[in-house]
Amino acid sequence: xxxxxxxxxxxxxxxxxxxxxxxxxxxxxxxxxxxxxxxxxxxxxxxxxxxxxxxxxxxxxxxxxxxxxxxxxxxxxxxxxxxxxxxxxxxxxxxxxxxxxxxxxxxxxxxxxxxxxxxxxxxxxxxxxxxxxxxxxxxxxxxxxxxxxxxxxxxxxxxxxxxxxxxxxxxxxxxxxxxxxxxxxxx
Ligand SMILES: [Ca+2]
Numbered sequence: 001x002x003x004x005x006x007x008x009x010x011x012x013x014x015x016x017x018x019x020x021x022x023x024x025x026x027x028x029x030x031x032x033x034x035x036x037x038x039x040x041x042x043x044x045x046x047x048x049x050x051x052x053x054x055x056x057x058x059x060x061x062x063x064x065x066x067x068x069x070x071x072x073x074x075x076x077x078x079x080x081x082x083x084x085x086x087x088x089x090x091x092x093x094x095x096x097x098x099x100x101x102x103x104x105x106x107x108x109x110x111x112x113x114x115x116x117x118x119x120x121x122x123x124x125x126x127x128x129x130x131x132x133x134x135x136x137x138x139x140x141x142x143x144x145x146x147x148x149x150x151x152x153x154x155x156x157x158x159x160x161x162x163x164x165x166x167x168x169x170x171x172x173x174x175x176x177x178x179x180x181x182x183x184x185x186x187x
Pocket of ligand 1: 051052053054055056057058059060061
């Protein structure tokens, strides 16, 4: 049973309008991924790649891909935030293919963390197969990708956190932005 899941990211931005400040470094991927972005590869058939050809424009994009077998490919950046009134935007394309059995999901996650880096809650823009077990609850909000094309997504972080009533807002000090492709349930 083959599983293949792709997350492609053209641009990520997290900005404070009040401070006129962009918080994401190398959000357009025009420089090499490190040091601003860290790569995590777990399991077989994992790929993270930065290249110009994933979108027709001449600029760079980044790919996180996971093939058959449990695991994930992730590209992460943790941002220390000055406040929660932030505007988040991404240009994202996701593709998730599967048959019966294991599930696959790809997208961009915002992981809300306290000052120690403990996870408090997550917002996810995601494309996933029907058997993916992730569901909305009081510390997880899923925003479904409508199809497998490029789309721009944007929201205000404070407004979005209204969908996560289990998260203690004053404890949020960092946001980890994560482009991911993940396959699970092979065991
Ligand atoms: Ca391009």
